[in-house]
Amino acid sequence: MTAEIIDGKAFAADLRARVAEHVPAFVKASGRKPGLAVVLVGDDPASQVYVGSKGKATVAAGMESFEHILPASTPQDDLNALIARLNADDSVDGILVQLPLPDGLDEAAAVAAIDPAKDVDGLTDANVARLANNEVGLVPCTPFGCMMLLNDRLGELAGLDAVVVGRSQLVGRPMAQLLINANCTVTVAHSRTRNLPAIVHNADIVVAAVGRAEMVKGDWLKPGAVVIDVGINRLAPTEKGKKGQLVGDVAFGEADHVKAITPVPGGVGPMTIAVLLRNTLVAAHARAGLAPPDGL
Numbered sequence: 001m002t003a004e005i006i007d008g009k010a011f012a013a014d015l016r017a018r019v020a021e022h023v024p025a026f027v028k029a030s031g032r033k034p035g036l037a038v039v040l041v042g043d044d045p046a047s048q049v050y051v052g053s054k055g056k057a058t059v060a061a062g063m064e065s066f067e068h069i070l071p072a073s074t075p076q077d078d079l080n081a082l083i084a085r086l087n088a089d090d091s092v093d094g095i096l097v098q099l100p101l102p103d104g105l106d107e108a109a110a111v112a113a114i115d116p117a118k119d120v121d122g123l124t125d126a127n128v129a130r131l132a133n134n135e136v137g138l139v140p141c142t143p144f145g146c147m148m149l150l151n152d153r154l155g156e157l158a159g160l161d162a163v164v165v166g167r168s169q170l171v172g173r174p175m176a177q178l179l180i181n182a183n184c185t186v187t188v189a190h191s192r193t194r195n196l197p198a199i200v201h202n203a204d205i206v207v208a209a210v211g212r213a214e215m216v217k218g219d220w221l222k223p224g225a226v227v228i229d230v231g232i233n234r235l236a237p238t239e240k241g242k243k244g245q246l247v248g249d250v251a252f253g254e255a256d257h258v259k260a261i262t263p264v265p266g267g268v269g270p271m272t273i274a275v276l277l278r279n280t281l282v283a284a285h286a287r288a289g290l291a292p293p294d295g296l
């Protein structure tokens with residue numbers, strides 16, 4: 001049996017196109033474009049690349065992109081003041097503060113400063129509570145994108161055994177909530193979990209989000225499982241002049257016997273950006289008092 005490779009890149013391109021199709025009607029109804037503000041503190045090169053691709057995708061979808069790049073030495077008060085200005089700015093529908101923040105800055109305080117109506121990362125207490133209560137709200141982009149890939153590949157998820165490896169606020173925890181809301185039987189595993197291989201081997205759905213290169217081995221995976229690899233790990237460069245290879249949290253080369261698996265790159269990563277645009281459009285409609293865009 002040969003695993004199907006889930007083409008997140010193509011799925012994301014389709015989602016971005018569907019988001020873009022809704023933009024003209026929003027502009028007509030509201031007299032302005034949907035706007036996304038991305039705040040990057042510090043000069044981490046990988047973060048700069050992500051912020052760049054977010055900005056490009058935002059403009060390509062017909063939306064307005066606002067980038068705020070601050071030095072790593074920015075005081076908390078200045079960061080919070082910027083967030084307060086973005087909250088008050090009517091042309092901004094979505095605010096994303098790129099995480100992690102540099103040492104010395106309080107992430108929880110920065111997130112708490114974001115207006116929940118503009119919280120396109122779904123990280124504020126208000127949106128976390130809505131997700132936990134299975135109510136409508138803004139959901140973190142990466143887990144939402146994973147659910148779209150799972151629904152596309154599997155259809156009805158009710159009753160399936162799902163294992164989420166990782167319990168971060170941005171991915172693991174909201175992923176578990178979404179799977180519970182989809183009526184899966186959900187296990188959340190993490191660094192203190194005992195007998196991880198056996199737990200993963202029970203799963204029909206495996207979502208790996210630990211940030212450790214190829215930690216999930218092929219023989220842990222049940223034949224026929226659907227595997228979503230959220231990890232993006234850059235290996236040390238092996239050849240001179242060559243950039244380090246990107247690998248996921250799953251040993252992809254050992255996963256031939258699963259039903260389907262997302263590759264890295266080209267799997268979950270592009271979905272994250274496409275869902276960010278989707279969330280911005282959804283937030284824009286809600287803020288303008290318009291019905292949510294359908295089919296997204």
Ligand SMILES: Nc1nc(=O)c2c([nH]1)NC[C@@H]1CN(c3ccc(C(=O)N[C@@H](CCC(=O)O)C(=O)O)cc3)C=[N+]21
Nearest residue numbers: 050097098099100121232265266267268269270272273
């Ligand atoms: N508040 C916040 N929200 C985030 O959503 C967030 C964040 N902070 N901090 C950093 C991580 C990382 N992240 C990625 C998005 C897209 C790709 C992506 O498109 N990756 C491509 C390739 C990337 C490459 O080649 O380097 C792929 O997987 O195919 C990767 C990583 C969002 N993040």
